[in-house]
Amino acid sequence: MPSQEHMKAALQAYVDGFNAGDPAAVVALFADDATIEDPVGKPPITGREAITEFYAGNVASGAKLSLDTPVRGSHGNVAAMAFTVEMPNMRIRVIDVMTFDEDGLISEMRAHWGSTDVES
Template sequence: MTDAKTMEAAVHEYVAAFDAGSPERVAALFSDDASVEDPVGTEPKVGQAAILEFYIASMQTGAKLRLEGPIRVCGPYAAFAFSVLLNLGGKDMHVDVIDTFKFNDDGKVVEMRAYFGPTNMHGFS
């Protein structure tokens, strides 16, 4: 199993890749056959091409991530709370999110699930 330090480093790289505006760096965290269900309940994006496309679109808003509190590491899972910070048309907005990452033995994310909904979206109206 991937160790806790590797999983924590992957979460920090996820945040840093958003700071750098690099969807390629985010996609590189995932396995070839990974699935991204963001938000939970929507059709998962499966595979590198779909995941890269999803993060290219996500980053077009200039979204940055701010980690909130310690990363929880549980077996092959990392779970973490964060805010997505956006500025659209000069207006600050943010979304409260909790993600879970499931890792394979090579330290790649095989399954990502993002929990957020309408009550977690602030400044949009």
């Protein structure tokens, strides 16, 4: 099972890679067959090709991620973070929950946000 330190470092690398405009650095944190449910309640996307396309688009939008409070670990293979997505005309408050596999890669990402978490 990945350590809490590993999981927290991965989530920080996710934020840093996103904000550096480096979607490849973000995608490298995911397992080949990972799933992303963003937002929770929408059908998930699966696999490296779909995930690469997802982050290429999101990073290109110019959005930046700002942690609202330190990343949380767990006693299992899950870590979570609360952050705000800052866009030119909008902010979205999100809590991401990431599950890790035995290799320390993200196997599942679930993004908790809804219309009431969007401010324009």
